[in-house]
Amino acid sequence: MARVWIEDRETHADYRESVEKWQAAKKAGSKRQPPGRWRVRWYAPDGKGKAKTFARLPQAEAEVHALTAKLSKGSYRDPQSGKAAVRLVADEWHGSLRKQGRRTKDDYRELLDLYVIPKWGDWQVRAVQWADVNEWVTELCEAPGKRGAKLGPDRVRKTYYVLSSVMKHAVKTHRIAASPCHEHDLPRNDDQDDHVYLTHDQLEALAEQAGRYQTFVRTLGYTGIRWGEAIAIKAGRVQLADRRIRILQAYSDIDGHLELGPVKNHEKRSVPLPRSFAEELRPLVAGKPRDGLVFTAPEGGPMRYPNFRRRDWDKAVKAAGLDDLDLTPHKLRHTAASLAISAGADVKVVQTMLGHKSAAMTLDVYGHLFPDRLDEVADALDAGRSAALTRLRASIMQL
Template sequence: MARVWIEDRENHAEYQESMEKWQAAKRAGSKRKPPGRWRVRWYGPDNKGKALTFAKLPQAEAEVHAITARLDKGSYRDPKSGKAATKIVAEEWFTSKRKIGRTTRHDYRELLDNYVIPKWGDWQVSAIQWEDVSAWLTELETQPGKSGKTLGPARIIKTYRVLSMVMKHAVFSKRISASPCHDHELPRPDDEDEHVYLTYDQLERLALVAGEYRLLILTLGYCGIRWAEASAIKTGRLLVPQRRIRIVQNYTDVKGVLALGPVKNHEKRSVPLPRSFADELGDLGRGKGQGDLLFTAPGGGPLRYNNFRNRVFDPAVKEAGLTGMGITPHKLRHTAASLAIAAGADVKVIQLMLGHKDAAMTLNVYGHLFPDRLDEVADALDVGRKVALALADASVTPSE
């Protein structure tokens, strides 16, 4: 049973002294509330003494019941912990993120420093209410961001999610009982230009005009791997006889510094390699060490995305007659997905190939590309029903 009790401070010297000061201040015109006579005392889960004062006994009694119930149920939180500044909770949350990659960590840090902490940093974490967050979302939509331009829907959603994770940390650390970041209407992402699907002819034409990087374009367009993964493929992970490429690392570029790290979602995988250019990739890696990069910059070393876009990819797009489609090296994975789906690959295969966390994500992104197979289901049911009817007819003996 939790130990919570009420203390009457009427005869306490400190209380009488506080009352005298308050009365003098009141006579001088102060509107400050009088000191609380009734003190609620208890021991928290850490066995440290806690206390709150109240002006009226019924208020203190209500608090005793509330604290006792929370202590007995294990849902107790220190009332004073909610007074922590949001910037302190935000830093605690950021420090606790041990599994995120360099790019995600940099993104979180940037959103914290530019939008979350400037707005909420000095607020007590318990003071942030649902309506405050809703008003903030409207501000993000209508007011200029750090760059001077209004934020796009995707950036607003990411910013909101960072605050949401900070508040979730506040709940877990028992500073607040519930997060104000729930059930908010977020802007709709403008992703109409996100998916670009090239045909076989368009992909081959693009690869052809890319010159020495033809095989890289084919790998991106048929294997569905991310740019950061393709640029980190090492020769030893190219398995030509098995027609597989092992994807275990990727390059991240944070403020111009490249570093090898784990793949996104930590989804190490093997992707299928079309036989039609597998041997050519093998030739490309011939003479290199097992730990050497398969695709490299002209002077050696890892490829950098912006340099590749500006010097190779964008000119190739123009020469191939694909200008205006919004195609990028990364979006070639959409082409790989669409071609694989059209070839009959099921959702689980596509998920593994692309390195999605689960099949639900794959369906959310590419579900519209899977063929409508409702007629196939109906036809299969008809076959089964015809067999059942034929067996039933054969088992019935005609009456004489």
């Protein structure tokens, strides 16, 4: 049996009855369209029968050709499935997240509830167009957020990412053929003023003032790992012979409770250690079980950020003479990146160290730190041209 065909309803009792009703309504002044004589019928990929009527045969034939092409190419979408509300698809998408940690999922849920659902919740997914999304992005950039202040560039981008993920889910579930969330100009955080790049001297001065946590501060400043990753380092993952630390897990603060989960972006990795610094870790792992934490709170157990800031960090920053830099433990990631780049690390190495999802992300944040190699290129071109001219002149001399 053909997958798509046309059915003439002229002899069908229900069609004749519909025509009689239409004729009577027309005499009474109704302007509604006559019932469709030509019915296009087809089987969807799930085997279910579908149908759509047309008033004229050429319209029905055009629909047959279009449906046949879509079914052959695998681009068919059930017209009815596109009527699903965005809120329904959003809940499906959020419920399907499996790799993300609880904190990330909670953040996505918050953005759905604050910005995505209030705007798009009642829209049919097929009704959302590129221009609508573009206008919404402008609103996010310019209008005050739900908490009063304007959203920063990173928050706008993340909110857009959530809607984009919902629409991508709609494509994957065959509700729409293409997502309207593509090629939108998103705000960039070009303001690097909040980045702090310590020198080796400044980093060492800070570490010396951190007392029992000086090795912890050096770990943050030389490896660039995140706070949650650093406090989750276990003795069995410190490879002193290879001068590596395996970053496999991270702690997240969920409603005041520390939960151990996967690292951000699921970027499990190894980070390098300077040889002299690696030796400082030896007494911290000696005698500990493989699953024992390397860095702990004074009373034992994982370190807590607020306690560390109040009890140790702020004092060390002031004592090191760095209290005018608005320095936080997280900002030591910037120091690690800058020191690595100045030592000659390429973008892929820095990406791996920091656990960025892509090298493009690393360049977006730290591209301005990489040395300008344009002069090197120009010099290499000069050398190649000079050699070519020398060979050319030598060949002319031989003639």
